[in-house]
Amino acid sequence: MTANGWLQIAFFFALLLLAAKPMGLYMARVYERKKTWLDPVLGPIERLLYRVTGVDADSEMKWTEYGAAMLIFSCATLLLTYAIERLQHAIPLWNPQHLAAVEPYLAWNTAASFTTNTNWQSYVPEQTMSYLTQMAGLATHNFWSAATGMALAIAFIRGISQRESKTLGNFWVDLTRGTLWVLLPICIVSALALVSQGAIQNLKPYDTVTLVEPQTVTAPGADGKPVTTTVTTQTIAQGPLASQEAIKELGTNGGGFFNANSAHPFENPTPFSNLLEMLLIFLIPAGLCITLGRMVGSPGHGWAVFAAMSVLWFAGVATCYWAESQPNPLLHGVNQRVAMSGAAQSSGGNMEGKEVRFGVANSALFATVTTDASCGAVNSMHDSFMPLGGMVPLANIMMGEIIFGGVGSGMYGMLILVIVTVFIAGLMVGRTPEYLGKKVQAYEVQLSMLYVLIFPLVILGFTAVSVLAPSFGTSSLSNHGPHGFTQILYAYTSSAGNNGSAFAGLNANTHWYNATLGITMLVGRFLMMIPMLAVAGSLATKKIAPESLGTFPVNNTLFTVLLVGVILIVGALTFFPALSLGPILEHLLLRSGISFA
Amino acid sequence: MSDIVFLAASFAFFFVAVLYVYGCQSLKGGGGNA
Numbered sequence: 001m002t003a004n005g006w007l008q009i010a011f012f013f014a015l016l017l018l019a020a021k022p023m024g025l026y027m028a029r030v031y032e033r034k035k036t037w038l039d040p041v042l043g044p045i046e047r048l049l050y051r052v053t054g055v056d057a058d059s060e061m062k063w064t065e066y067g068a069a070m071l072i073f074s075c076a077t078l079l080l081t082y083a084i085e086r087l088q089h090a091i092p093l094w095n096p097q098h099l100a101a102v103e104p105y106l107a108w109n110t111a112a113s114f115t116t117n118t119n120w121q122s123y124v125p126e127q128t129m130s131y132l133t134q135m136a137g138l139a140t141h142n143f144w145s146a147a148t149g150m151a152l153a154i155a156f157i158r159g160i161s162q163r164e165s166k167t168l169g170n171f172w173v174d175l176t177r178g179t180l181w182v183l184l185p186i187c188i189v190s191a192l193a194l195v196s197q198g199a200i201q202n203l204k205p206y207d208t209v210t211l212v213e214p215q216t217v218t219a220p221g222a223d224g225k226p227v228t229t230t231v232t233t234q235t236i237a238q239g240p241l242a243s244q245e246a247i248k249e250l251g252t253n254g255g256g257f258f259n260a261n262s263a264h265p266f267e268n269p270t271p272f273s274n275l276l277e278m279l280l281i282f283l284i285p286a287g288l289c290i291t292l293g294r295m296v297g298s299p300g301h302g303w304a305v306f307a308a309m310s311v312l313w314f315a316g317v318a319t320c321y322w323a324e325s326q327p328n329p330l331l332h333g334v335n336q337r338v339a340m341s342g343a344a345q346s347s348g349g350n351m352e353g354k355e356v357r358f359g360v361a362n363s364a365l366f367a368t369v370t371t372d373a374s375c376g377a378v379n380s381m382h383d384s385f386m387p388l389g390g391m392v393p394l395a396n397i398m399m400g401e402i403i404f405g406g407v408g409s410g411m412y413g414m415l416i417l418v419i420v421t422v423f424i425a426g427l428m429v430g431r432t433p434e435y436l437g438k439k440v441q442a443y444e445v446q447l448s449m450l451y452v453l454i455f456p457l458v459i460l461g462f463t464a465v466s467v468l469a470p471s472f473g474t475s476s477l478s479n480h481g482p483h484g485f486t487q488i489l490y491a492y493t494s495s496a497g498n499n500g501s502a503f504a505g506l507n508a509n510t511h512w513y514n515a516t517l518g519i520t521m522l523v524g525r526f527l528m529m530i531p532m533l534a535v536a537g538s539l540a541t542k543k544i545a546p547e548s549l550g551t552f553p554v555n556n557t558l559f560t561v562l563l564v565g566v567i568l569i570v571g572a573l574t575f576f577p578a579l580s581l582g583p584i585l586e587h588l589l590l591r592s593g594i595s596f597a
Numbered sequence: 598m599s600d601i602v603f604l605a606a607s608f609a610f611f612f613v614a615v616l617y618v619y620g621c622q623s624l625k626g627g628g629g630n631a
Contacts, residue, residue: 067618075611079604086600104599108607443625450621519610526614534621 001325002348005361009317012275012365013310016282020306023283024290030181031154031174032295042180049176060167063537066155067530069171070148074115074526077144082111084137088130095130096205102128109514114138116525117145117406119248119255119376119500120491120517122509126237126258131203138255139244143187146251146284147178149408152529153288154178154295156412159536160436161296163544168536182284183250190246190280197276198269199242207236241266249280252406254376254500262366262379263355274358274379278366281375285309285404288411296436300555305414308563312403313372316392321364323389325349330595353384364389371396374406376500383487383504387590390503391583394490397497398579399571400455406498409525412532418554419448419535421566425552434551437544444538447531454531456574458523459492462516463578466492472512478505481596482589486582491517493575496524 029036050057061069085102088095102110106123113120114137123129129138151174158168195201214232221227241257245267248254254261262268262277286306293302328350349360358366363380370377371393382393396403402414419435423445426433433440466473466488477484483505490503495517502508508517545551553559589595 064618064622068615071611071614071618075607078607082603082607104603108603111607446624447621522610526611527617530614530618531621534618534624537622538625 001321002361005321005325005359008361009321009365012278013314015275015279016286019279019283020286021290023287024292024302025294027150027182027284027287027291028294030177031169031291033173033177036181038181038185046176046180050172053172055170055172055176057170057173059170061170062166063155063159063168063533063540066168066171066537067533070152070529071526073144073171073175074148077141078111078115081114081137081141082107084133085110085129088133088137091130091132094132094135094203096203097130099128099130102133105511105514106509109518110138112518112521113495113500114141114253114255115145116498116521117149117251117253117374117409118495118498118521118525119253120495120502120508120521121255121259121500122514122517124259125256126206126239131239134244134257135240139247142244142247142251142253142255143179143183144175146183146247146253146407147175149406150178150182150284150288151175151408152533153408153411153415154291156415156532156536157292157295159539160415160438162540164542165540166537168533168540183247186250186280186283187243187246190250190276191242193276194242194245194269194273197273198265199245199273200238200266201240201242202238203240204238206238208233209236245277246280248377249277249375250283250407252281252285252373252375252410254370254374254378256377262377263381265357268379271357271362274362274366277377277379278369281369281373281377282404284407285373285410288408292411292415298436298555301436304555304557304560305418305563307557307560308567309372309402309404309414311560311564312399312567313368316372316396316403317365317368320368320385320389320392321361323350323386323392324354324360324364326386328352328386329591330593350384350386350389353381355379364392367393368396370501371499372401372403372405374401374409374497374499376494378501381504382490382501387483387583387587390486391579391587393501394486394493394503394583395572395575395579397493397499398459398575399567400452401497401499402567402571409498409529412529412536413451416448416451416532416535417567417570418563419444420452420570421559421563422552422554423448424566425562429550429552431550431552434545435539436554437547437551438539438542439545444535447535447538450531451528451535452570454523454527455496458520459489459496459575460578462492462520463489466512466516469512472510476507476510476513478507479596482582482586483596486586489578489582492520495520498525 085107089101155168214230218226218228244257258264289302289306293299354363366379400413422435423433487503487506
């Protein structure tokens with residue numbers, strides 16, 4: 001670890017801290033339908049959209065109606081993306097590489113993935129998706145799924161803040177305002193900033209260039225015998241990248257335009273673009289803490305939640321940075337030792353799978369940020385991290401994607417854990433738990449626990465089946481032993497957490513993985529959203545009791561400490577046995593000189 | 598054929614999700630809330 005590395009991590013957090021408050025207050029104004037400086041431009045567009053779609057912007061929805069609208073919208077957009085993927089070869093638009101139709105299992109997996117804000121990719125984008133599919137099928141979902149998550153978080157906040165109300169707002173209005181006022185303006189500015197750094201934005205066919213140094217490659221021929229060829233040219237993929245890159249980060253979607261994701265020089269050209277991308281990932285989730293404080297009338301509560309998230313973020317990045325700063329003990333020889341242990345020309349540590357442009361500190365920071373939030377963009381390969389370094393992204397997702405978390409989903413996931421925390425605090429002092437003056441009763445706790453339990457159930461269930469099935473489960477692995485187990489565990493965890501990052505090393509483009517990972521994403525998104533909405537709907541109907549001496553304060557350090565404790569107990573301990581079989585065991589064996597090919 | 602299967606699977610999932618909404622709502626009756 002270096003002072004320079006820590007300075008960069010501290011600089012990132014300082015910028016986030018500066019941006020959170022204005023962002024949060026702006027979003028509160030947007031969702032409360034108060035005046036903003038963008039109204040003259042966006043107001044007429046909003047009214048036109050409502051007129052065309054027949055939405056009554058002033059009608060309010062019960063939680064069941066809000067949930068049903070969200071499900072109908074998600075189902076329709078999932079099927080639209082599936083259709084675009086299946087028909088891309090037949091649509092004479094923006095397919096200069098003449099890419100074929102996407103295979104049905106893969107098309108469904110991808111449609112489920114982008115609908116659920118997961119953006120898990122079982123495919124190589126530049127070899128599979130036409131420009132039309134990237135723009136109309138995938139980038140649109142980046143906006144819709146992000147706006148849906150934000151809408152649901154706002155609905156939950158309304159559930160806390162409203163007094164004896166049967167409604168939570170209007171899903172269509174929240175979806176529209178989140179897209180128009182929050183996502184689009186920031187994406188336009190960010191896309192231009194990325195273009196200024198070297199990100200591409202075009203509809204050209206792929207370029208073919210002559211290599212400065214021709215490469216000799218030996219590969220098996222048709223008859224299985226090795227054939228040596230000299231490669232003299234390289235194909236350089238093109239496309240409308242910058243516009244998709246901005247929402248990929250801001251919407252915590254994470255699906256790369258190219259297979260190398262944010263390690264590709266077109267997706268993430270410079271250290272500045274790297275910093276911008278990380279800030280975009282955390283911007284809305286951090287801002288929503290302030291939105292929470294403003295809308296419930298307790299700014300201190302918003303900051304207390306922000307503090308809990310920050311503590312967990314820092315623990316993750318410190319652990320990951322420390323683990324990746326260690327040289328791999330199995331690498332022997334003078335040359336490797338010099339390169340791995342830090343020298344004038346080397347950043348030191350484990351550089352395998354990392355971009356030299358970013359080094360260890362910015363790779364560890366990016367990996368932590370992208371898995372704290374349910375983003376899933378990567379600028380380094382998590383599979384190549386040291387065992388404990390790779391455990392950090394995995395554990396971040398296992399905690400439920402609430403360390404800032406996905407746009408919206410991080411906030412409502414955290415609020416469910418706040419309910420559990422308040423309940424436990426109530427049990428400790430023997431009083432009926434109250435959250436900001438609202439009584440937390442059996443119904444809310446039952447549904448909160450349903451939300452908490454669905455997550456490990458789907459992850460551990462599918463992981464168990466996969467590791468026991470050599471024909472369709474473990475046959476996809478590139479490594480055996482605990483590392484292979486981690487590859488499977490990570491895939492289901494990433495899918496259920498709607499993160500989408502891959503540990504890599506697992507060939508997930510099989511019927512089994514495409515189908516089960518698709519189901520896992522849908523369950524991890526929608527079957528968790530619904531109990532959350534039910535809790536919000538129930539809380540909205542309740543009276544707000546005046547504060548008394550027995551009220552548990554939710555805006556101080558004690559609350560933050562208790563919340564962090566509950567998150568660690570609920571999230572980390574649920575998965576500790578699985579982590580023991582994966583990265584922890586691999587770490588211990590690595591120290592004993594054992595690795596797994 | 599696969600397209601029909603995936604179309605049906607998608608509808609089936611969202612249909613179950615809608616039932617789940619009403620399942621969560623009906624739980625309130627037995628929750629013992631005042």
